[in-house]
Amino acid sequence: MVATISEQNSVSVAKELAIKIEHLNFYFGTGELRKQVLFDISLDLPKGQIVILTGPSGSGKTTLLTLLGALRTLHEGSLQVLGKEIVGLPDKALIPIRRNIGFIFQAHNLFESLSASQNVETSVELTRNIGEKRQLAVDMLGQLGLSDRVDYKPNALSGGQKQRVAIARAMVNRPKIILADEPTAALDKASGRDVVTLMRHFCEEAGTTVLMVTHDNRILDVADRIINLVDGRLESDSDLETQTSRIS
Amino acid sequence: MxxxxxxxxxxxxxxxxxxxxxxxxxxxxxxxxxxxxxxxxxxxxxxTNFYEQFNADLFLSSPETLEVSTTTAFPRERLYQAEGIPGVSRVMPLYSGYVLWRNPDPPHTSRAMFVWAYNPDDPVFLMPELETPSARRILQQPNVVFYDLRSRPDFGSSEIGTVTEAARRQVTIGGNYSLGGGFAADGTLIMSDQNFVRYLSPRPLDLVDTGLIQLTPGANPERVVRALEQALPADVDVYTKAGIMLRDQTYWISSTxxxxxxxxxxxxxxxxxxxxxxxxxxxxxxxxxxxxxxxxxxxxxxxxxxxxxxxxxxxxxxxxxxxxxxxxxxxxxxxxxxxxxxxxxxxxxxxxxxxxxxxxxxxxxxxxxxxxxxxxxxxxxxx
Known part of the structure; x- marks a missing residue:
């Protein structure tokens, strides 16, 4: 009886949370060279929240991001992404989980040989929605203000435009979670601002959870919540929006 | 899309x-x-392509023969024995060897030339140039040879009437044909068996390099081959045309x-x-x-x-x-x-x-x- 109730409880909690982390530890290396980089992290990210992760370099921000993105195998603690436990999963089982997550990198990582639309289409192809992929890609680029650039190669686009193509690629499949690592680092103030405003706009609309690592103080105001990580431990966690409901 | x-x-x-x-x-x-x-x-x-020009169905060859230009001769009696087998209509001895051919043009260098020799009355080859009665008459003349037009130009003029030396004997080109000698021979000649004895002396005609056998129309080649193999001693092998071509090909590809x-x-x-x-x-x-x-x-x-x-x-x-x-x-x-x-x-x-x-x-x-x-x-x- 008790077990059933707690199970039901955990299912309902999982429905509300995009990411649930409990007592997560992570190490690099093995044997004598083993070095712990994340210490006992517990964190809940509700759906639709925009979270900025800050901290000095070497604090483990990017490592945490790659763990949430199911890019590394995990052994200690608990990490549920969209209700699915990924601690202990082998690399192969992580691949389908990545498809629910949009990644935005510091570098745009676009194929120079493909047009903006084709770069976005490579993402749509993962969903087997191949018949409409061109339409979906063009719509997404249009919403990011790139309607007149859909058939341009990355070489012919500015830095901000390239980053917006990368964002279109991450968002075209309407992922439930977006993980971004310094998305504005390579951009000037105005384009950086544009890029995060667009991201915020879309994520609010689609109820997407965003976790963004950044050093860029100019964009902190887009966040609902700011988490500070120091030496692999959660240092501070501040809600900027009082109406954001946190489930504990 | x-x-x-x-x-x-x-x-x-x-x-x-x-x-x-x-x-x-x-x-x-x-x-x-x-x-x-x-x-x-x-x-x-x-x-193997010159085998196509041989007017024969079966071939006799010594087991020690590697390929057609590296032959071990066998006794001519084998051909006469073969003649008695049912299905065989005609047997023809073929002799072969190399002579040193002197280029008739300056600087008169000498090179090894491959020679085919047979009785001009035997229809050994299918080349039309050799089938006419006049060609046979010319071949029968002493010290007269037919010259392969596909010999390398280094051997000199192929013109009919050219006089030069082969194996230090005077020789006259009496006619031409087109056959080719492959990798073994850069040039070939055809001469009568009587001339062969002169140029490749001391080479007796009762030792044959290759035996050619024509079958009677309708004879089953496989059956004749089996009969020949049974009747002939172990110093000759019997081949069909395809068989002897395969032997030569195998030699060139795998044994060299x-x-x-x-x-x-x-x-x-x-x-x-x-x-x-x-x-x-x-x-x-x-x-x-x-x-x-x-x-x-x-x-x-x-x-x-x-x-x-x-x-x-x-x-x-x-x-x-x-x-x-x-x-x-x-x-x-x-x-x-x-x-x-x-x-x-x-x-x-x-x-x-x-x-x-x-x-x-x-x-x-x-x-x-x-x-x-x-x-x-x-x-x-x-x-």
């Missing part, structure tokens, strides 16, 4: 210079393979270094192709590592990256094969002309297919070696 974006194709097209170098590399390897196989095929053809040389040539070209394609693919993968890692982070499986690299390899194979084939056809033609038709380098469909398979294999191997780089990218490293 309903097709996947061909990342492989777009990546290849994007770097035009690299693509051209890659195509040239594959084409070069394809060309080398075609030339090696062409020479090997021509060798095989030349060792020639087959090995061209086989090695094919292998080396194959390896050169693998290295070239590997270099191109590896550079391409290295340049796109962040993109490939991004694709893995997006949720693409290794299989997809594998497909991209393999597709690039196969596209290179196809794009390099076609120009390689075209240039090879040109070089075949050039070789054919340069050797005045004595080296019949010819393309055939099975070789076209074989080299295509080799090219695909070559590029696939390169793809498989270089793809490991793409597969080993860690999507967590792009951050």
């Amino acid at each position: 309903g097709r996947r974006v061909s990342v492989a194709w777009m990546n290849l097209l994007h770097e035009r210079t690299r693509l051209l170098v890659a195509i040239a590399g594959v084409a070069f390897a394809v060309l080398l393979i075609f030339m090696n196989l062409g020479f090997l095929g021509a060798l095989t053809a030349t060792t 270094s020639i087959g090995f040389i061209f086989g090695l040539g094919v292998l080396v070209s194959f390896v050169v192709g693998i290295v070239i394609v590997y270099q191109i693919l590896y550079t391409d993968i290295r340049d796109h590592l962040p993109e490939y890692a991004t694709m893995k982070a997006m949720g693409y499986r290794n299989r997809y990256l594998f497909q991209i690299v393999l597709q690039e390899a196969l596209l290179l194979a196809a794009m390099g094969y076609v120009p390689g084939l075209i240039v090879s056809l040109g070089l075949y033609e050039l070789t054919l002309n340069a050797t005045a038709g004595s080296l019949p380098v010819q393309m055939n469909l099975s070789r076209v297919g074989f080299v295509l398979v080799l090219t695909i294999l070559m590029c696939s191997v390169s793809g498989l070696i270089s793809v490991r780089k793409a597969l080993s990218t860690d999507p967590a490293e792009v951050f």
